[in-house]
Amino acid sequence: MVAIATSTLIVLSAPFTGQIRAWIRTTFPGHAVMAVTALASVLLLAALVAAFLRIRERRLARYGAIVAAMALAGIYSTISAGELPESNAVERFHFIEYGLITFLFYRAWLPLADGAVFILPLLAGLIVGTAEEWLQWFIPNRVGELRDIFLNAAAIVSGLLFSAGLEPVRGFRARLGVAPARRVLRLAAATAIALGIFMHAVMLGYDIRDDEVGSFTSRYSQEQLIRLQQTKAEQWTTAPPPLTLRRLSREDQYLSEGLAHVRWRNRKWDAGDARAAWSENRILEKYFAPVLDTPTYEGKAGHRWPAAQRDDALARLGARRVADRYVSDAYPYRLLLWSKPVFWSAIGVLAGLLLLLSAPGSRRRAAPAPGSRM
Numbered sequence: 001m002v003a004i005a006t007s008t009l010i011v012l013s014a015p016f017t018g019q020i021r022a023w024i025r026t027t028f029p030g031h032a033v034m035a036v037t038a039l040a041s042v043l044l045l046a047a048l049v050a051a052f053l054r055i056r057e058r059r060l061a062r063y064g065a066i067v068a069a070m071a072l073a074g075i076y077s078t079i080s081a082g083e084l085p086e087s088n089a090v091e092r093f094h095f096i097e098y099g100l101i102t103f104l105f106y107r108a109w110l111p112l113a114d115g116a117v118f119i120l121p122l123l124a125g126l127i128v129g130t131a132e133e134w135l136q137w138f139i140p141n142r143v144g145e146l147r148d149i150f151l152n153a154a155a156i157v158s159g160l161l162f163s164a165g166l167e168p169v170r171g172f173r174a175r176l177g178v179a180p181a182r183r184v185l186r187l188a189a190a191t192a193i194a195l196g197i198f199m200h201a202v203m204l205g206y207d208i209r210d211d212e213v214g215s216f217t218s219r220y221s222q223e224q225l226i227r228l229q230q231t232k233a234e235q236w237t238t239a240p241p242p243l244t245l246r247r248l249s250r251e252d253q254y255l256s257e258g259l260a261h262v263r264w265r266n267r268k269w270d271a272g273d274a275r276a277a278w279s280e281n282r283i284l285e286k287y288f289a290p291v292l293d294t295p296t297y298e299g300k301a302g303h304r305w306p307a308a309q310r311d312d313a314l315a316r317l318g319a320r321r322v323a324d325r326y327v328s329d330a331y332p333y334r335l336l337l338w339s340k341p342v343f344w345s346a347i348g349v350l351a352g353l354l355l356l357l358s359a360p361g362s363r364r365r366a367a368p369a370p371g372s373r374m
Contacts, residue, residue: 003104007128010097015139019357036089043096046247051166058168065165069099069158076154080147094148095155101125102159107151107167113134114173116180118160123187125156130194137202140251145333185358196347199237204343206337212280214326217335225287228254232290245297258284258291264305264330267374274316279326281305281313306349 021032028035048066055062073095099318105121112120129152133145169249173191176184208222209215218225232254241255284303291306305313 003101003124005123007101010101011128011132014177015134017136021086033085033089034367037059037085040089040093040096042115045161047099051162054166061166062168065161069161069165072154072161072331073158076151076158078293080151091148091151094151095158097160098125098129098152098155099159101128102156103163103166106160106163110167110169111179112277113169113171116184117169117172119176119184120158120180120187121193122153122165123184125159126153126188126191127157127194129153130191131197134194134198134201138251139243140249140256144197149198154239182360183357185354189354189358190367192347192351192354196344198252198339199336200343203334203336204340205331206340207337208287211282212221214328214360215287216261216283216328217331217337219253219335221255229289233293235296235310236290240294241296243295243297243300254288254290255296257298258288259298259303260332261288261330262291264328269313274313276326278284278313278317280328280330281310283328283330303355304361316343 005257013327024035025032039219040354051066053060073092077088077092077095080091102125103122108116109117109120127150129149132152156180204271205217206221207215208218208225220228241252242249261280265284266278268280293302295302
């Protein structure tokens with residue numbers, strides 16, 4: 001229950017992370033990265049002191065596991081580091097968060113004393129990490145990415161190594177017992193479904209092909225974009241998007257996609273690429289017209305080009321307007337252009353097979369009794 005409660009707290013705190021980071025910036029101006037790093041270092045030091053006080057036997061192997069945990073965290077953090085020091089510091093803090101979650105689940109299943117002690121916390125941690133990333137995707141200015149799930153997985157493995165060093169399994173046997181094996185299979189099915197829900201919401205999309213504007217990727221199909229355009233035009237007449245970004249709110253993904261095309265259009269125009277800017281503007285006019293005409297937190301006067309600028313772009317374009325097929329890179333993240341029915345069929349088959357194998361008596365049916373004839 002402690003592990004579940006802690007996991008729930010971490011997942012539900014995801015919408016508030018932006019406010020916490022803003023508070024750190026305000027409280028420690030110019031030293032936000034140092035503040036986050038110092039907090040993580042204090043927590044890590046406390047864990048190392050606890051390990052030093054606890055370990056009294058098999059010191060070489062146990063300290064070795066802890067050193068391996070820290071090495072894995074350091075190597076992965078270095079390899080996956082991005083260009084923003086603040087984001088890197090926050091990602092390193094993930095190792096503390098998911099190390100704690102992993103340790104709590106490890107302690108909960110420690111009495112099993114077999115391979116499930118390591119597999120179950122890994123699966124439980126992946127579900128928690130996937131739930132956190134899924135929730136983040138619905139919050140403005142927060143991003144849910146598969147990359148962060150891999151980061152959480154590395155933190156979970158690191159946490160397992162640290163946990164094994166701090167409190168090794170007594171009488172460990174690698175072979176899973178019948179009851180633990182069923183738990184592993186059921187939790188693996190839940191993990192597959194959780195990852196499927198996350199990928200469906202965040203990563204599956206469509207390649208929109210238009211003979212006039214070229215092609216672009218979207219989370220919505222062409223038909224959905226046309227329907228959403230009509231719906232948003234009516235909806236925003238009486239309830240327009242907020243003029244200030246509300247961090248604790250439900251992100252409008254249609255608006256976010258449209259604004260991504262606005263940014264990309266403006267970026268290409270500033271770079272002198274009239275062909276790309278014109279194509280992006282036509283994408284907006286054909287599929288995101290309400291975004292052009294509605295004031296938002298990114299533009300109090302809307303985002304539609306004035307007639308003079310549109311004419312200027314068309315004049316610069318000349319014959320190049322249809323010279324080649326334009327491919328937009330406006331969407332900020334990579335989408336998987338997989339068939340959703342096929343994707344969910346695969347997830348359903350996998351989860352169903354795992355649940356079938358976990359059913360009572362499945363092992364007995366699979367293996368004949370000694371001395372029986374085939």
